[in-house]
Amino acid sequence: MYINLKPVVLLLAFVLLSGCGSFRKLNNRKVSNLKNTRSTEKLKSLSKKKIALKRKSSSDKAKDYILKFSPVAKEEMKKFKIPASITLAQGMLESGLGYGTLAQKANNHFGIKCHKGWKGKKIYHDDDEKGECFRVYKNAKKSYRDHSIFLSKRGRYSFLFKYKLNNYKAWAKGLKKAGYATDPKYPQKLIDLIERYELYRFDKRRFLINKNKTKKITYYKVKNGDTLYSISKKYDISIKELVKNNNLKNNTIYLGQELNINTQNK
Numbered sequence: 225m226y227i228n229l230k231p232v233v234l235l236l237a238f239v240l241l242s243g244c245g246s247f248r249k250l251n252n253r254k255v256s257n258l259k260n261t262r263s264t265e266k267l268k269s270l271s272k273k274k275i276a277l278k279r280k281s282s283s284d285k286a287k288d289y290i291l292k293f294s295p296v297a298k299e300e301m302k303k304f305k306i307p308a309s310i311t312l313a314q315g316m317l318e319s320g321l322g323y324g325t326l327a328q329k330a331n332n333h334f335g336i337k338c339h340k341g342w343k344g345k346k347i348y349h350d351d352d353e354k355g356e357c358f359r360v361y362k363n364a365k366k367s368y369r370d371h372s373i374f375l376s377k378r379g380r381y382s383f384l385f386k387y388k389l390n391n392y393k394a395w396a397k398g399l400k401k402a403g404y405a406t407d408p409k410y411p412q413k414l415i416d417l418i419e420r421y422e423l424y425r426f427d428k429r430r431f432l433i434n435k436n437k438t439k440k441i442t443y444y445k446v447k448n449g450d451t452l453y454s455i456s457k458k459y460d461i462s463i464k465e466l467v468k469n470n471n472l473k474n475n476t477i478y479l480g481q482e483l484n485i486n487t488q489n490k
Contacts, residue, residue, distance in 0.1 A: 285321040286421055291480040292322075293333075294426055296368045301427070304372040305385060308426035310395045311371065313417040322364075325349060331361040334371040352406060390427050392418050422471060425482065446481040459485045 293315060297308035318335040319327035326332040330347045338346055338357035345360035361367045375381045380402045387394040396414040399405065407413070418424055444455060452463045452475050463475065469484040477483065 282321070285323065286316060286417075287478055289316055289319075289321050290421060290423070293364070293368070294423075294482075296365055298426055300368055300372045301389065304376050305389065306372055306375060307389050307392050307395055309392045309418045309423035310399070310414065311368065312423050312426065313392075313396075313414040314371070314399075315368070316417055317413055326358055327364070329360075330358060331364050331367050332358055333364055333367045334374075336367075336370060336374055390424065392424055392427065425470060425484070428484065442485040443482045444485050446477050446479055446483060448479060450477065451475075452477060455483065455485075461485060 290312060294308065294312060297311040297315070300306060300311055301308040315333045318324070319333040322328075322333070326335060326347070326349055330345075332347075335351070336359050337351075338359055342359055347358050347360050348355045349358050350356065351358075359367075359370065361370065375384065381399075381404075384395055384398045384402065387398065393411075393415055396411040396418075399414070400408075400411045404410070442459075444459070446455075452466055455461075456463045456466055465486065466472070466483060467475070469486045
């Protein structure tokens with residue numbers, strides 16, 4: 225007896241193809257759901273970070289900025305003879321403590337515009353006028369270096385370098401006089417930042433030479449758990465001397481702060 229197997233084979237093929245199609249759809253759905261889950265988790269993570277940043281006080285943001293960029297400012301001072309306090313205060317003010325548009329999108333911490341001869345990347349941003357051209361940097365450290373070069377290589381700022389490194393008030397007023405900023409309150413804003421966060425401590429030299437002796441200034445970087453009392457005991461110096469040496473307003477110190485431990489070479 226002859227049996228026609230063709231319809232059976234076709235039916236089996238149809239069932240198998242249908243099953244594979246369903247499996248593919250199910251598998252694709254799983255992959256899609258996994259992607260959506262990861263995307264949702266990423267958005268939640270970013271949202272939490274944004275909320276945390278919003279909750280952070282201006283004072284905490286300032287301290288974070290100082291902790292991160294004070295070593296860079298001191299490095300620039302050593303090479304270009306620009307007070308670290310001035311560099312830091314300008315960076316804090318111009319960059320909005322690192323949260324401003326130019327700092328975030330262009331790593332530009334000093335509001336330096338393109339000017340003639342700039343061959344690097346550019347970004348356009350509203351400032352004194354609409355859509356002004358500003359410089360873009362690979363990272364914030366490049367912005368700090370360009371700021372140092374900008375001040376040291378332009379003739380209109382040359383008179384500033386006649387001031388002492390610890391004369392931050394003269395530097396602040398001089399920057400306005402030279403035309404760095406148009407805001408009439410610019411010098412006072414810099415001075416306020418320097419005095420509020422004691423940025424002048426970064427202008428101090430390691431060695432000060434007197435007529436009869438050399439005074440060595442030792443610095444101690446505050447670590448987690450430190451207090452003025454524990455530091456005073458460690459270096460055999462009174463709390464009163466620590467407060468005086470560092471121009472502290474009270475006994476409050478913070479993580480990463482550099483304290484002047486005044487000792488002498490006899």
